[in-house]
Amino acid sequence: MSDVEKTSAEDREKKRSLPNDDSDEHDSDSGDRRHKRVAVNDSRSSSPQRPQHRRRNSDDASRPKGEGAEGDMPPTTALRSIVSTKDAGIIIGKAGKNVSEIREQSGAKVTISEMVPNAVERILTVSGPLDTVAKAYSLVAQKVIAEHIDPDAAPENESTAIRLLVGHHRMGSVIGKGGSKIKEIQEASGARLVASEEILSGSTERTITITGVPDAIHIAVYHVGA
Template sequence: MPSEVDDREVSPSPGRSRSGSPAGPDTLTLRALVSTKDAGVIIGKGGKNVADLRDQTGVKAGVSKVVPGVHDRVLTISGSVDRVAKAYGLIVAQLVASNPTSPISASSSTHTSLRLLISHNLMGTIIGRGGTRIKAIQDNSGARMVASKDMLPQSTERVVEVHGSVEAIERAVDDIGKSLLEDWERGLGTVLFHPGAGDERSGSSRRYSENRGSYGGSRQSNGRPGSPGSPSRQAPSSPQPTNLRTQNISIPSDMVGCIIGRGGSKITEIRRLSGSKISIAKAPHDETGERMFTIVGTPEANEKALFLLYNQLESEKERRVGREQQQDIE
C-alpha cells in the first residue's frame, strides 16, 4: 500500500498562496481533486513517485490524507507557473500509463481529464468577459474546459475540469496559471475545500487568509454548541433538523463590526438567508485577539452562512483598501 504524503508542507498559510492563487507575482499554488486510487499512483511506493516529481520539476507537492469513506483526495502543487504545469503534465501522463484496462494505448494522444480546484472569486479571471479568456485557453491548448456552477461543500472553491491529451492539459494548466497570476489578489481569503467536509465522519479544518493576516481557523464538529470557547450569546431558538453541524470560525476583532452591522442588521440578514444560527463570543478567545463565531445548522445552511460571512469580509477588505488608496491620492 502506498505511503501517505501529508499536504501540509504545501498547505497555504497567512502570507502564502491560497487555492488557485499565488503567494506573490511568481509563485502559484494549484490544487486538484484526485481519486484515492490515483493518489496512490501519484505518491508511489514509499512516496517515491512524488519525491521524483519534486526532483524533476522543483515544485512542492503533497496529497491530503485519506478520510474514511471518502473517495477523493486533494493534490497540491506549488511553484512557478511553468513548473506547476510541467508537474501536472507528468502526473497526468503517469496516471494514463498506470491504467492497464484502458482500451487506448497510453500515448501522448490519449484523452483524459484533470479536476482543478479554483477559487470562486477567480473564476471570472479564467472565463473572461463574455467567455473570451476561456475560449482563448481552449484554442491555444487544444484542451476543453468545463467549470462547475456551484461551490464545493463548506468552501468557496469550484471545480474546473480540463479534458484533452496530456500535452493539451499541460498547456491549459500553464495558461490557467498565467491568468491566475494576473489577478492573484482576488483569490485571497479562499475557503479551501476538504473532501468529506460535509460528512459527519469528517473533522476537517480550513482557514480564511489574506496577506495581512488571517480571518482565522475554523473547526467543525458534530456536537452541540457549548464546548470550551463557545460564544455565550445564542441565536433565537427554532425547530431543529436532526442533521445539525456545529462549526467555529475565528475572526479578527477589528472585522467583527462589519459582520454584525449597525444594530445587528447584517448578521441578522446572514442568519435569515442561511437558516443557520450564528452566535458571537463577547471577548477574544486567545492571545491573537480574534473572536469566535459559532455556526449551527444543516451542512447546506452552514455552507451558505460561510459564503455570506466570507463575502462580507471580502467587501469590507475591498472598502478599506479603496479608502487607503483614496487617502494616498489626497
C-alpha cells in the same frame, strides 16, 4: 672737542635711542607668517573627511541594483486539484516513487492530503513557479494514464482529466466575458475546459475540469494559473 664734533656725536646717540623700524616690520611679518601657517594646518586637518565621503558614495554606486531583492525570484503559484483516492495512490507510487519523480522532473513541490476515513477524494497541491506547476500537472496526467492503458500504449497520446480548484471570486477571470478567456485557453492548448456553476459544498471554491493529452493539460494549466 669742536661744536661740529659735538653735534655729530649727539646725532649718532639719538639714532641709537630711536625704535628700530626694520625690527618691528620683521616681527610683524613673522607674526603674519605664523598666522598663515595655522590657517594652512587647519585646512589640512579637515581634508581627511572628504575622501571618506567620496568612498561611501563610490561603495553605494558599485553595489548591484536590486541585490538581495525578492523581486529577482520568480513568484510562487499554488494550484490545488481534486483526485480520487485510487488516483492519489497512483500519483504517490510504491514507496513514493512516482511523486518523487514528478518533483525531480518538474521542480515543483507536490503534496497530497492525508486519507480521510470514508472519503473518496483527496487534495493534490502543486506549488512553485508557474511553469514548474504546469509541468508537474502534465506529469501527474502521464502517471495516471500509464496505469490505465496497455503497457505498449503511449501515455502522451492518451487523454485524462484534471479537476482544478479555483476560488469563486477568481473564476470570472478564467472564464472571461461571455466565455472569451476560456475559449482562448482551449484554442491555445487543445484541451477542453469546463467550469462548474456551483460552489463546492462547505467551500468557497469551484472546479474547472481540464481534459486532454498531457501536453495539452500542461499548456491549459499554465494559462489558468496565469
